[in-house]
Amino acid sequence: MRAKLFADVFIIEAKRTMSYRADFWINVIGGLLSGIAIPYFMWSWIFQAEGGGDDTLLIGGRTFGQMIAYYIACALISKVVRGSDLPLSISSDIYEGGLNRYLLYPTRYLPFKYAQQLGAMVPNLVQMVGFGVIFFFALGLPAGVEITATTVAMTAASLLVANLLYFLLTYPLQLISFWADNVWSLIILLRFVTSLLGGAMLPLEMFPAVWRDVLPYTPFPTLFYLPVQTLLGEVSIVAWGQGLLIGLAWCVGIGLCGALVWRRGELRYTGVGI
């Protein structure tokens, strides 16, 4: 796919999603309420109960301030990684026969959809930057958290890999629409699994030792844990590079798997909707 076409699709999709302003603000409020307020109440209760107001108390290796910073970063970053509800558009294309037009376009389907996914991510990106600045710079960073130009640049690279990986993880699941009528459940299932194993529900240091040994070799930490830790300045350049390489390796593996499923599914596609 040519870079110009990729950029055009990206811009059109970004404009389209940014035009739904009411949804944008409701999404902001909802995301902040569940993603930040609930962990705030939960951890403030826990730190109060465990330490009685001791500011140096560590749980899972973090102070209260560091824990809240982790959840704020995670709430903002996870939206960018997951993108919008667009992933389900692939299964709709297959199920409703809309794939026909993409087969006629003089371009490949997967990069086209990925350009759309990136464009649809723009509102989340605006939220992340805007609220990130408010939370971390206007309200102040807790002791032990360092956000520098370097960590921001490293986070941007991690986010690109994480977003691509999440898209590629959903891709073969959606292609199951060639055989099944509804794959919505599989996408939600992926969301549950990645939330837990990717560190969106709990920082991965809190997991039992066996899990901590295995998880770095899975695709999950690349999704949320690595970008969050990178932003908060808690990852060395070597560990960050290793994390990215593992993430990219998974992108290649899952991408190949998706290509295989596509090839098999395409043979079954009738073009009239199921």
Next chain:
Amino acid sequence: MKRYLRLYLHFLRFSFSRAMEFRVDFFFRIVMDCAFYVTNLAFFHILFQHIGGLGGFGIDEVYVFVAGYLFADAVHMTLFSNNTWWLPFLINKGDLDYYLIRPVSTLFFVSLRDFAANSFLNLIIAAGILFWAMLRHPADLAASSIAVHIALLLVGVFITWNLHMWFILPVFWLHTSTGLRQLFFALEVFSERPHKIYRGVVGKLLLSILPLACVISVPTYILFEGASWELVVPLAVATPMVFLVTLVIWNRGLKAYASASS
């Protein structure tokens, strides 16, 4: 009443036969809900490796609490979720007409006609997890307490359905409910933690105007701490009030309904 019961049995029959036509989806839904159960149990299991309690609950009480919301969620998914999902489409496309002309309560019909047979299997699994959590609890929980707890969880499901409707019914005026539905799902997560962790205004709101604390948290505190006034009063007031508000919004919405042009 008998007529409604007979009608509901027909709903069940249709729902099961339809679910059997989409067997792969049936299977996927079961796997998805099992993943939901495992991630929630794992979250609290891992959390309790580092802490001693949450909202006054120890690990044994928290397992009962989590199992309670898995059970309540499964009941809600089975009875209401498909119906609440389709309701905005019925209103926007004017398909509500077909239900308005039937000689039964329209609210009853559109709220209960689609029984999610695939979620019903998950309900059995969730009930199993709830009984496992109660059986492993070191205190001997009396059968009567367990029965009251389950009854209160069902009341909690009723409250959830009402709150969900509050966020869907504005579709009569707004013609879209996507944003509000997302907001409800975000707010609903507040019910998935013991309500005593919420301090100040938020804690009070969750026991009054938006009584999400009454869904699982209050029934679980009643089970372990007994029925005190500060637990029973919000539950007793919230249950009829939320339904009354739903009825008011529904009736006003029907007046604003203009069939296919809605």
